[in-house]
Amino acid sequence: MKKFVERKNLHCLFLFLVLFVLGFTSLADTFSKEDGNQAIDNIHWLPYKQALTKSKVENIPTLLYFYSDNCGWCRRFENETFTNQEVQELMNGNFAMARINSDSGEAIVENGEKITERQLSVQVYQVRGNPTTWFLSKDNERIASLPGFVEADVFIHVLRYIKDAYYKEVTFQEYMEKQNI
Numbered sequence: 001m002k003k004f005v006e007r008k009n010l011h012c013l014f015l016f017l018v019l020f021v022l023g024f025t026s027l028a029d030t031f032s033k034e035d036g037n038q039a040i041d042n043i044h045w046l047p048y049k050q051a052l053t054k055s056k057v058e059n060i061p062t063l064l065y066f067y068s069d070n071c072g073w074c075r076r077f078e079n080e081t082f083t084n085q086e087v088q089e090l091m092n093g094n095f096a097m098a099r100i101n102s103d104s105g106e107a108i109v110e111n112g113e114k115i116t117e118r119q120l121s122v123q124v125y126q127v128r129g130n131p132t133t134w135f136l137s138k139d140n141e142r143i144a145s146l147p148g149f150v151e152a153d154v155f156i157h158v159l160r161y162i163k164d165a166y167y168k169e170v171t172f173q174e175y176m177e178k179q180n181i
Helices: 002-030 033-041 048-058 072-081 085-094 117-124 152-163 172-178
Strands: 062-067 096-101 107-110 113-116 132-136 142-147
Touching (some): 048 062, 048 096, 062 072, 107 117, 113 117, 142 152, 152 172
Antiparallel strands (some): 062 132, 132 142
16 A cells, blocks of 8 residues: 555656646747747847947947846846837947857857857856846946846836946946936
8 A cells, every 4th residue: 555655646746747847848938039039139139249349330338138048037038128119229229239148159259269158158257147238338348237137117227327328427326316217
C-alpha cells in the first residue's frame, strides 16, 4: 500500500510538472518575439558600431538597449513602452540606437577587439539584468544606465532629460521637480 501511495504521489508530481511547463510555455508565447518585434520594428535600430558613428556624425546621444530573448520584462518594455508613439518619435528623432542581445554570441568589434554581444553587455557595460538602457554622449562617454522596465510616461521624461542635456546641469530628480512632475 505504501509503494502505491508513493507511486501515486510521483505520478501526481509528474502531472503537476507537465501542466506547469505547458502553462509556462503558453505564458511565454504571450511574450513571444513576434509580439515584441511589431513594437521594435517602428524604431530605427542600428548595429552597435553604426549607432556610435551616427551619434558622432549627427551630434546626438546614443541609446543602447540591452535585452535577452527569454526576458519577460524586456517583452513588456517592447510591447508597452516602445509602442508608445511619443517614445518612438523621441527615440527616432533624437538618438542613435542599438539593440543588443545580452545572450548573443554574435561578434562585434569594440576598441579594435572582436567580442560577442554578451561580452559587450557584461564586460564593457556591466549589465547585470535585462532590460537595461545605456545612454552615451556623442563622444561615446557614458551618461547613465537605466536598469529595468520603465513605463512610457516616465521613459518620455528620461529621453527628454538626455536629449536636451539636462543631465549636465541637474539630477533627474531635480529635472522632474522643475517639470512639476
